[in-house]
Amino acid sequence: MKFFVDTAKLDEIAKAESYGVLDGVTTNPSLMAKVGIKGRPNILKHYKAICDIVSDNVSAEVIATDYEGIIKEAHELANIDTKIVVKVPMIPDGVKAIRTLSDEGIRTNCTLIFSAGQAILAAKAGASYVSPFIGRLDDVSTDGMALIEDLVTIFENYDFETEILAASIRHPMHIIDCAKAGADVATCPLSVIEQLFNHPLTDKGLAGFLADYEASQK
Numbered sequence: 001m002k003f004f005v006d007t008a009k010l011d012e013i014a015k016a017e018s019y020g021v022l023d024g025v026t027t028n029p030s031l032m033a034k035v036g037i038k039g040r041p042n043i044l045k046h047y048k049a050i051c052d053i054v055s056d057n058v059s060a061e062v063i064a065t066d067y068e069g070i071i072k073e074a075h076e077l078a079n080i081d082t083k084i085v086v087k088v089p090m091i092p093d094g095v096k097a098i099r100t101l102s103d104e105g106i107r108t109n110c111t112l113i114f115s116a117g118q119a120i121l122a123a124k125a126g127a128s129y130v131s132p133f134i135g136r137l138d139d140v141s142t143d144g145m146a147l148i149e150d151l152v153t154i155f156e157n158y159d160f161e162t163e164i165l166a167a168s169i170r171h172p173m174h175i176i177d178c179a180k181a182g183a184d185v186a187t188c189p190l191s192v193i194e195q196l197f198n199h200p201l202t203d204k205g206l207a208g209f210l211a212d213y214e215a216s217q218k
Contacts, residue, residue: 001179004057004165004187008032008046012190013053019193024057025050026109026131026167026187028087044080051081059109059129061087070097078106085109085128090118095125102126109165116150123155123162129185134178135168144168145177152182172196 002023005016008031016022027050029043037046047060058081062073070093074086078101085107088094098108102125109129110122114137119130132151134144151164166178169188172195178186 001175001183002057002163002185003193004059004185005190005193006031006167006169006187007190008035008037008050010049010053013050016190016193017053021193022054023185024059024085024187025054026059026087026165028061029063044076047077047084048080051083054083056083057085058083059085059087059111061111062089065089065091065093067093067096070094071100074101074106074108087111087131088127090114090122095121098122098125098127102128111167114147116147116154119151119162119164120154123158123160127162129163129165131165131167131187133168134166134174135170137168138170145174145181148178148181148183156182 003021004024004026005013005022006026007013008027013025032043032046037043047058051058060077062070064070064073070088077084077086086101087109088098090110090112098110101108107128109131110127111131113119113130113132119132122130132147134148137144137147148166155162163184165185165187166183167187169175169186169192172192175186
């Protein structure tokens, strides 16, 4: 499973990269605004700064909701760096744009996926990734993990090359369950990835080893 970190904070991205387990970044204008990045020129510069930290897979989101606008923004984003994956919303014009961008060799991430039908459309259009939002489904009393399981089965049935990028991940068990189900990618805040380090028996074991070492030096 690939790990993407969902943030616009450069220090968090650099920290995640330092662990040696980071495969990419997902971000959006809302996350940009939270770190004070405003205005199109500054947003584009920030995407480039992110690309300079990681090895690949930086999802950069379009704002337009019409076909022509999506294509124009997608080209602008793709020209920033070869690491850019253009994030396109799951709407009719978005799917149409994904088909065009795919034919042009531009990678895409179809975002705001909440059903298997939506994911099938995006995959048939040639999306590189589909992003089912499992946490938001859970918020409305729908089983987000069941969607991941359905998509794994469907994509295997038809040999879709599109990767399943589990998004809106809220806690470590979301990551574990997505891995068990066969999702290709999990994107989440750095804090959730870091929680995977933790287990009380690890802490207890390490404390014991260190205590024994100290005792042996006396």
